[in-house]
Amino acid sequence: MAARYFSRESKPYVYLAISSTPLAHMFVFCLLIGAALAVPSNWCGNKASTSEHRETIQALRVAETAGISPLSQGVNSNSTINVPVYITAVVNTTNSEEMLSETVLKSQFDVLSDRFAPYNITFMLKSTNRMVDDNNSKGFDYNGWNSFKAAQRKGDYGTLNLFYVTNMDDQTWGSGSCTLPGDTSGGPLVTMLDGCTMNAYTVPGGVSGGKTYKGEITVHEVGHWFSLLHTFDGDNCTGPGDYIDDTPQEATWELNVCPVGRDSCPDQPGLDPITNYMDYAGEG
Ligand SMILES: *[C@@H]1O[C@H](CO)[C@@H](O)[C@H](O)[C@H]1NC(C)=O
Ligand SMILES: *[C@@H]1O[C@H](CO)[C@@H](O)[C@H](O)[C@H]1NC(C)=O
Ligand SMILES: *[C@@H]1O[C@H](CO)[C@@H](O)[C@H](O)[C@H]1NC(C)=O
Ligand SMILES: *[C@@H]1O[C@H](CO)[C@@H](O)[C@H](O)[C@H]1NC(C)=O
Ligand SMILES: *[C@@H]1O[C@H](CO)[C@@H](O)[C@H](O)[C@H]1NC(C)=O
Numbered sequence: 001m002a003a004r005y006f007s008r009e010s011k012p013y014v015y016l017a018i019s020s021t022p023l024a025h026m027f028v029f030c031l032l033i034g035a036a037l038a039v040p041s042n043w044c045g046n047k048a049s050t051s052e053h054r055e056t057i058q059a060l061r062v063a064e065t066a067g068i069s070p071l072s073q074g075v076n077s078n079s080t081i082n083v084p085v086y087i088t089a090v091v092n093t094t095n096s097e098e099m100l101s102e103t104v105l106k107s108q109f110d111v112l113s114d115r116f117a118p119y120n121i122t123f124m125l126k127s128t129n130r131m132v133d134d135n136n137s138k139g140f141d142y143n144g145w146n147s148f149k150a151a152q153r154k155g156d157y158g159t160l161n162l163f164y165v166t167n168m169d170d171q172t173w174g175s176g177s178c179t180l181p182g183d184t185s186g187g188p189l190v191t192m193l194d195g196c197t198m199n200a201y202t203v204p205g206g207v208s209g210g211k212t213y214k215g216e217i218t219v220h221e222v223g224h225w226f227s228l229l230h231t232f233d234g235d236n237c238t239g240p241g242d243y244i245d246d247t248p249q250e251a252t253w254e255l256n257v258c259p260v261g262r263d264s265c266p267d268q269p270g271l272d273p274i275t276n277y278m279d280y281a282g283e284g
Contacts, residue, residue: 044217044280045140045174046224049233053180057227057243065245080120085109086154087128089164089200092137099130100164100200108164108203111215112222115277121226123160139168139197150192157184160225161195162218168199170208175199175217178225196221211256216283223278231272231279237265248273253280 062068087109089100109125116123129152135142142148153161176198184190201208202217229242232250241249248270254262258281262272274281 044220044224044230045172045177046180046221046230049180049229050182053182053227054240054243056181057229058240061243061245080122082122082124083158083160084126084155085112085123085160085162086126087162087164088152089128089130090133090137090139091131091166091200092134093132095137095166096132098166098200099132100203102128102130104203104205105130105164107205108162108215108218111204112218115216115219116222126154126159137165137167139163139165139199140173141167141169145197146193149195149197150189153192153195157191157194160222162222163195163197164200164203165197166200168197170199173197173199175202176221178221180224181227196225214283216277220277220283228278231276232264237268242278247276250279255280256283257281 087105089105091099105128106125109123113123135144136148139145149161149163152163155161176196178196179194182190196218198218198221199208200206202213202215204213204215206213228244230253231242231247232253233242234240235251237249237251241247249265249268250272251264259272259274262274264272272281273279
């Protein structure tokens with residue numbers, strides 16, 4: 001069955017239907033990254049999803065399984081999604097020569113577009129903004145980051161804003177994180193703070209801890225922006241997992257490796273989904 005996409009409060013929710021293929025990267029990619037084993041300091045900094053978010057995706061899952069129109073769930077369904085994208089890159093004055101080039105930002109955008117294309121999700125690069133700013137190059141480490149983000153953010157809730165910063169502490173924040181779709185009825189703050197903040201080294205050709213990145217971190221993070229959870233969500237074999245029926249249960253994750261044949265839930269069908277972008281194997 002084809003993947004279905006829904007928008008709610010003008011924000012696209014991706015819900016890959018029962019029997020659909022989850023966002024999966026090529027196996028060969030996993031092997032390549034596995035060979036480049038790495039720093040334990042990069043993981044996804046996404047916060048746990050809210051109960052509201054879980055209830056929404058659970059409702060979509062139930063409706064899909066029952067063959068009920070998503071319209072009854074208060075969502076519109078579209079066969080394709082085209083998402084406008086704004087990219088902001090920030091470096092500090094000491095490292096201003098490390099400013100990500102327009103070429104690199106475009107190649108990151110191309111990686112993102114390429115990986116989502118099979119699912120009829122396309123992206124439109126609206127503009128890039130490259131800045132030198134000692135405070136904001138720290139991303140979430142800077143107290144004023146949310147105000148900066150709110151001031152810089154462009155478009156509506158269905159617009160993707162990607163921020164790349166050079167000096168965010170990845171021991172605290174991981175390689176990046178995005179906001180999950182939420183209930184915007186709470187006020188404008190939800191929209192103002194919506195978006196993704198990544199460490200700049202995660203772009204194609206970026207280097208950290210001796211490892212060269214391919215831009216796949218952004219693919220993982222944007223999966224969250226579209227509402228996807230980690231494949232190991234719930235950290236056990238019996239919970240709802242990522243709420244997607246054809247994702248094999250996965251109890252635990254391994255970072256930056258390619259654990260072929262790994263089966264953390266041997267009593268459940270399928271091996272661990274190590275080639276799924278929402279796992280931590282491969283680039284994470
Ligand atoms: C869904 O389709 C409608 C009608 O074509 C369009 O106006 C709307 O922007 C689309 N929504 C998304 C999220 O792509
Ligand atoms: C810029 O970041 C580097 C670390 O990447 C740091 O050594 C330097 O002190 C920072 N400069 C300023 C002005 O904050
Ligand atoms: C993408 O769109 C094409 C053309 O409408 C359709 O045949 C295909 O099934 C869609 N793919 C997915 C994953 O929905
Ligand atoms: C940078 O951050 C410091 C400490 O939070 C603050 O005192 C200073 O005013 C900020 N500078 C700018 C240009 O925002
Ligand atoms: C498994 O995960 C679900 C959802 O996260 C939770 O409700 C349940 O208590 C967990 N079970 C165990 C045995 O940890």
